[in-house]
Amino acid sequence: MTTICFAGLGAMGRPMAANLVKAGHTVRGTDVNPAALDWLKQHGGTPFASAREAAGGAEMLVLMVVNADQAEAVLFEAGALDALSPNAIVVLCATCAPARAAAIGAKVEATQRRFIDAPVSGGVVGAEAGTLTIMASGPKAVLDAAEPVLKVMGSRLFRVGEKAGDGAMVKTINQLLCGVHIAAAAEALALGERAGLDTKVLLDIYGSSAAGSWMLNNRGPRMLMEDPPVTSAVDIFVKDLGIVLDAGHQTKAPLFLAAAAHQLFLAASGMGLGKADDALVIEAYRAMAPKKEG
Amino acid sequence: MTTICFAGLGAMGRPMAANLVKAGHTVRGTDVNPAALDWLKQHGGTPFASAREAAGGAEMLVLMVVNADQAEAVLFEAGALDALSPNAIVVLCATCAPARAAAIGAKVEATQRRFIDAPVSGGVVGAEAGTLTIMASGPKAVLDAAEPVLKVMGSRLFRVGEKAGDGAMVKTINQLLCGVHIAAAAEALALGERAGLDTKVLLDIYGSSAAGSWMLNNRGPRMLMEDPPVTSAVDIFVKDLGIVLDAGHQTKAPLFLAAAAHQLFLAASGMGLGKADDALVIEAYRAMAPKKEG
Numbered sequence: 343m344t345t346i347c348f349a350g351l352g353a354m355g356r357p358m359a360a361n362l363v364k365a366g367h368t369v370r371g372t373d374v375n376p377a378a379l380d381w382l383k384q385h386g387g388t389p390f391a392s393a394r395e396a397a398g399g400a401e402m403l404v405l406m407v408v409n410a411d412q413a414e415a416v417l418f419e420a421g422a423l424d425a426l427s428p429n430a431i432v433v434l435c436a437t438c439a440p441a442r443a444a445a446i447g448a449k450v451e452a453t454q455r456r457f458i459d460a461p462v463s464g465g466v467v468g469a470e471a472g473t474l475t476i477m478a479s480g481p482k483a484v485l486d487a488a489e490p491v492l493k494v495m496g497s498r499l500f501r502v503g504e505k506a507g508d509g510a511m512v513k514t515i516n517q518l519l520c521g522v523h524i525a526a527a528a529e530a531l532a533l534g535e536r537a538g539l540d541t542k543v544l545l546d547i548y549g550s551s552a553a554g555s556w557m558l559n560n561r562g563p564r565m566l567m568e569d570p571p572v573t574s575a576v577d578i579f580v581k582d583l584g585i586v587l588d589a590g591h592q593t594k595a596p597l598f599l600a601a602a603a604h605q606l607f608l609a610a611s612g613m614g615l616g617k618a619d620d621a622l623v624i625e626a627y628r629a630m631a632p633k634k635e636g
Numbered sequence: 637m638t639t640i641c642f643a644g645l646g647a648m649g650r651p652m653a654a655n656l657v658k659a660g661h662t663v664r665g666t667d668v669n670p671a672a673l674d675w676l677k678q679h680g681g682t683p684f685a686s687a688r689e690a691a692g693g694a695e696m697l698v699l700m701v702v703n704a705d706q707a708e709a710v711l712f713e714a715g716a717l718d719a720l721s722p723n724a725i726v727v728l729c730a731t732c733a734p735a736r737a738a739a740i741g742a743k744v745e746a747t748q749r750r751f752i753d754a755p756v757s758g759g760v761v762g763a764e765a766g767t768l769t770i771m772a773s774g775p776k777a778v779l780d781a782a783e784p785v786l787k788v789m790g791s792r793l794f795r796v797g798e799k800a801g802d803g804a805m806v807k808t809i810n811q812l813l814c815g816v817h818i819a820a821a822a823e824a825l826a827l828g829e830r831a832g833l834d835t836k837v838l839l840d841i842y843g844s845s846a847a848g849s850w851m852l853n854n855r856g857p858r859m860l861m862e863d864p865p866v867t868s869a870v871d872i873f874v875k876d877l878g879i880v881l882d883a884g885h886q887t888k889a890p891l892f893l894a895a896a897a898h899q900l901f902l903a904a905s906g907m908g909l910g911k912a913d914d915a916l917v918i919e920a921y922r923a924m925a926p927k928k929e930g
């Protein structure tokens with residue numbers, strides 16, 4: 343069993359940390375939100391307000407924070423990296439630009455500690471069930487060492503490369519597909535509304551056909567709600583498609599569809615919908631081509 | 637049982653006509669290809685080289701031709717419309733621009749005959765199994781009258797509107813989603829290649845996740861083949877996304893993703909791949925951002 347420092351106890355991080363506790367690991371958690379620390383205490387972990395203290399002597403550090411900036415703040419500014427056990431493994435699960443993940447990995451390895459770039463997908467449902475998809479890259483020996491812990495958090499563990507940044511690139515391309523598919527569903531349903539068609543029937547027709555996507559089935563019905571519950575916000579895709587376009591820029595690969603989709607999420611955010619459910623990217627289309635009355 | 641004139645005995649039309657024969661209907665078929673007429677004769681239908689003769693006295697005309705031009709040629713130039721029984725129902729199954737389908741419907745109804753706009757999807761597999769999706773629009777009484785015959789060809793029969801053009805619009809939006817999803821899969825896999833990732837692993841990861849689409853699973857593996865078999869050609873989406881953009885123009889609805897996807901299919905066609913499998917739209921990306929060696 344491993345002593346694990348877990349940084350980032352948000353909606354995803356909490357069930358992931360709880361699964362590590364249940365599997366018998368010692369979990370030392372940290373978060374800027376005091377309520378998250380109370381939660382951890384009630385679920386069998388040991389909370390610390392300071393990331394440096396949480397990391398003290400830990401054999402593994404899981405970074406389930408929001409982005410690369412927060413990962414760097416925990417590791418370098420708050421001093422968690424230097425407090426870890428000398429041979430510890432740092433597991434970066436946040437969605438980061440590939441170049442940022444690679445740079446963080448290099449700084450970790452410069453201290454002789456080991457690094458895995460391991461973003462996740464599968465949402466809160468997957469985090470709770472321990473069925474997250476983990477897109478892990480790193481040296482084979484390090485992946486071998488970390489695998490028992492990673493498998494507790496995500497049953498769909500893929501080894502996608504040997505260097506830091508490969509995992510982040512796989513997650514980046516994942517977000518390219520997700521973002522484009524949401525925007526495509528919005529474009530299709532908005533055209534249907536504009537043409538006076540019954541959009542619920544459209545979802546029935548397309549959802550189980552060659553026109554279908556996971557996002558069409560998941561976000562499509564929420565696009566037709568007046569005020570859908572927020573499962574993931576418009577501004578998440580403003581950020582993630584920004585990372586996608588940066589990755590295209592870094593590799594000099596043109597990404598026509600991702601670029602167009604990004605503009606639509608930006609438009610929705612500019613309309614004041616940044617914190618709303620990402621299904622409401624359809625409002626950008628509705629603003630430009632309103633449904634005709636009667 | 638109905639006497640049906642079936643125009644257009646191609647890859648889709650043949651199994652559809654054969655299913656009508658098996659269901660007990662009298663099928664009088666016509667096609668410009670003599671081999672198609674031989675085929676029909678062997679499968680229990682009566683072939684005619686002339687569309688006017690095939691239509692003689694028929695109670696229904698199914699138009700399973702390639703596009704609106706061919707539908708007009710059969711109906712108006714070859715004289716099939718005037719040869720039909722006075723109260724006959726014309727069923728337009730070809731993928732047409734909504735405005736063209738509406739115009740054809742108006743000309744048919746001007747002769748007191750009845751009209752259904754009923755494009756199909758589901759490919760040759762669905763045509764053979766009788767499980768096509770049929771997106772039918774027309775007056776309720778006409779749809780009621782045609783339903784027994786339509787159900788023989790497509791078990792997934794949807795009534796999507798009461799006027800000619802509604803069915804075509806539903807099919808148009810279907811093609812918007814299909815075309816954008818194919819191009820998105822190409823954009824994603826090409827970026828993965830450019831970044832040096834194992835694209836087969838990418839398909840494993842994304843195919844069953846929130847990033848998935850029917851097209852990613854179906855076309856993705858073909859994008860990774862050297863010379864994939866042709867199931868549907870690049871130029872079909874050059875045409876169909878052209879219809880999508882015309883429909884957006886007609887309704888004054890901006891279609892950013894469909895417009896970008898259309899450019900990529902045009903690029904692939906311009907590279908000499910018009911007759912190749914539509915999965916090879918990925919070659920447009922590869923031409924711009926080749927895979928890095930070693």
